[in-house]
Amino acid sequence: MPENTEQPLVSIIVITYNSSKFVLETLESAKAQTYHNIELIVSDDNSTDETVEICKKWIDENKHRFVRATLISAKSNTGIPANINRGVNISQGYWIKCIAGDDLLAEDCITELICFISTQEEDIQILFSDVVRFYGNSISNVEIKKNQNTLFCSRESTAKEQYEMLLRYNRVSAASVIIRKDLLLSLHGFDERFKLLEDWPLWIKITCAGYKIYYLDKALVFYRIHENNLSMTTDQNYLYHPVSKINISFKEKELIPRLPFIERWGLKHDILGIKVCFFLGNNKKNPFTRFVHLFFHISNPFYNYLRIKNILGME
Numbered sequence: 001m002p003e004n005t006e007q008p009l010v011s012i013i014v015i016t017y018n019s020s021k022f023v024l025e026t027l028e029s030a031k032a033q034t035y036h037n038i039e040l041i042v043s044d045d046n047s048t049d050e051t052v053e054i055c056k057k058w059i060d061e062n063k064h065r066f067v068r069a070t071l072i073s074a075k076s077n078t079g080i081p082a083n084i085n086r087g088v089n090i091s092q093g094y095w096i097k098c099i100a101g102d103d104l105l106a107e108d109c110i111t112e113l114i115c116f117i118s119t120q121e122e123d124i125q126i127l128f129s130d131v132v133r134f135y136g137n138s139i140s141n142v143e144i145k146k147n148q149n150t151l152f153c154s155r156e157s158t159a160k161e162q163y164e165m166l167l168r169y170n171r172v173s174a175a176s177v178i179i180r181k182d183l184l185l186s187l188h189g190f191d192e193r194f195k196l197l198e199d200w201p202l203w204i205k206i207t208c209a210g211y212k213i214y215y216l217d218k219a220l221v222f223y224r225i226h227e228n229n230l231s232m233t234t235d236q237n238y239l240y241h242p243v244s245k246i247n248i249s250f251k252e253k254e255l256i257p258r259l260p261f262i263e264r265w266g267l268k269h270d271i272l273g274i275k276v277c278f279f280l281g282n283n284k285k286n287p288f289t290r291f292v293h294l295f296f297h298i299s300n301p302f303y304n305y306l307r308i309k310n311i312l313g314m315e
Contacts, residue, residue, distance in 0.1 A: 079195025266302020
């Protein structure tokens with residue numbers, strides 16, 4: 001397919017690990033893009049199923065669609081951030097668009113993102129959008145997941161304000177993000193210390209460095225919910241979602257040192273409660289564990305500080 005030199009090269013990096021069940025759909029969604037100047041990279045994290053073989057065969061049959069199409073595979077499982085970094089390091093695109101090997105891009109995803117970037121006065125280096133959630137193999141039952149934080153998404157918000165918000169909560173859907181490669185490289189890529197948490201640490205780095213994260217109010221990515229989605233695991237017996245345990249190391253290393261004293265104290269209290277509940281089995285049907293969970297919740301010094309402020313009518 002001839003390269004359109006009027007369009008910046010976009011590298012779509014498909015991140016896979018045991019993705020054989022869904023990866024063909026992901027690859028087909030990349031192929032179906034209305035945007036033409038695309039490089040495709042599949043970065044596999046030492047899958048133990050047939051993912052690599054499936055991707056090799058598909059690339060051989062469809063590489064003519066892309067400016068360049070390649071697959072790389074790690075010799076051992078290294079985690080999500082390292083897997084993305086490998087793809088970024090060999091990419092040649094001006095823009096990077098990552099997609100998990102079980103999600104889908106809307107056919108106008110890249111077109112809409114690049115069009116928005118090119119028509120704005122601001123120097124946009126990172127942009128995200130809304131996503132569409134769907135379940136299993138069916139895209140007939142979907143839910144558009146709009147970003148509810150209007151302040152974070154506002155054109156008036158600054159990078160500093162976004163940074164302060166991100167210290168409290170992750171407000172960016174990683175599946176929808178497109179980012180300049182040179183920005184990623186200047187910040188040394190995704191933080192490989194947190195093997196199952198690729199996105200939140202990066203948003204902190206980006207906004208801390210003074211770069212605003214821009215928002216496009218369109219749903220451009222289909223996010224698949226299935227039994228292997230750790231972030232989407234729903235077990236009614238859990239006191240805490242499993243992701244809470246994964247996030248502990250990041251919160252201890254990156255969030256606690258940056259927060260004001262009273263919030264730092266409150267977050268440490270929360271983390272201790274999570275650790276204790278997981279140690280006890282994290283089961284809400286266990287009366288003792290449920291009591292411990294309630295105790296940590298009502299005794300959190302930060303929440304009690306906020307309650308006192310509210311009672312006293314303090315600003």
